[in-house]
Amino acid sequence: MSLLTAMLLISVIGLATYGMRSIPILLLADRELPPIVAVALRNVAPAVLAALVVTLIASPDESNFGVSIPEIAGLVVGGAIAWKTRNLIFTLGTGMAVFWLLLWLA
Amino acid sequence: MTAALAPTTEELAAVRRKAVADSIPLAIPALPFGFVLGFAIVESVMPNIAGFLSSPIIMAGAAQLAVITLAGSVSVWAIMATAMVINLRHVMYSAALSPAFKAQPRWFRLLAPIMLIDQVFALLAQRVDDHPDTFRHYYGASAAVFFTVWHIATILGLAFGSVIPESWQLGYAPAVMFTGLVVMGLDRRPAVVAAVVGAGVCFVSLGLPNRSGLLVGALAGVIAGLVADRANA
Missing domain, CATH: 1.20.5 (Single alpha-helices involved in coiled-coils or other helix-helix interfaces)
Incomplete structure (x- = not known):
């Protein structure tokens, strides 16, 4: 090229x-956006970002859609820590720790 | 919101520090991604300088990676179409943040969209109701972090290729970060519905070409959230 x-x-x-x-x-x-549009726009962040997570870990061509137990466990624990602490460093740390631990055990 | 007292200079400095502190954990996973991109540029038929300039010009990692890896194997039209579909979600980001730009000066309205990447959107979506000065300073500081990290990562990838072992699976980190940001944004029942439906519909439409399942899922989530909101009212 x-x-x-x-x-x-x-x-x-x-x-x-x-x-x-x-x-x-x-x-x-x-x-001034019509109220219904303003309400709809509030749902863009959770909808797109949740879908983005799916495209990051899943792929249609692999077995089990490319999703593994360690990946799911890391997201669940990371998500719970995010909910509890509202701190992204803790979220990343615990999510990756659970992911690596389960990868290592498997 | 403009009725609230304007933040002082010291408060704005604190806002910028908070923005940097919030952005760094999100920027860490961007490092290995930038490495991968830099390595892909070296491997691609695209001239290295053009591949590197895709970072300041396009400033969207997933689309850049698609453009660089597809170069030479499909037509330029197919490359453009793929990049457009991958980046179409930014239209929704821009629309979702538009209420926060009501009280912003014109220069900021023109400049800010350059850095409206996934991470910046995810952080700023939770700050739409902030004072306009607070919003602008937070945006600017966060954008500066991502701009810097992304270019350093691309250059390191160009220079050293893949130095992070594959077995670390650092590619998984962004999924954790975005999950955390989704969870933190779940302040209302319709937001929960939007997230669950968005993820679910995206999953069943994963097979659609050019990652367009992402858009299908996102639209379904927004509509489902709207329905949930009506049902509540």
Whole structure:
């Protein structure tokens, strides 16, 4: 791939990404959103981030959808610690510790 | 919210420190990801300098990795389409944060979206109701952390390739972090419904091309949360 092609490709994708990230803010910030839309937008974070976790650990082509017991256990314990402490360092530490421990035991 | 007293200079400095402290644990898992990206750039048919510049220009790890690994094997149109689908969730991020930009100056409205990555969204989604100055300072400090870490990680990956052993499975860390952030954001029953349905529908639609199951799940979750909210009212 030539440098010119590569730079064009990356620039187009970069511009489009900036557009996707900026246009809703630029269009909606000065508007009073209908209450139903405002309520719906509050659910974007939990819905997208929960779906993102699924795509991070699962894949359709592997057995058991690529999900293992250590992975699930790490998320459950990490999630519980997050709920209790609301501290991301503790969340990462305990989630990874449980994951590694179960990997090592298996 | 603007009725609240504007934060003082000292309070804003504390906000920035808090933003850095909150961002660092999220940035740690980005390090191995940046390594993988840097290594992929070296292996790719794409010129190294173009691959590296994808970090400041695109600033979205998953899309960058897709572009760099697909280069040379499929058409540029297919690469563009894949990157667009992967990044489409950012439209929802931008819309979800838009109420917090009501009281923000124009320069910040134009600048902030450059760094509207998953981690920044996850942190700021919990701060939409903050005072506008607090929101802006938290956003800026958090964005600076991720901007710095991401570029350092990409450069280290380019220079040293895969130095972290595969057996550590550090690729798992982001899943833990995002799970923690989902849990911390579960302040209302509709949010719980949105998260459960989002994850469930995403799981059953994993087989869809270009990771579009993520979008299907996210939309289903938002709609389910809305239905739950109506049912409560």
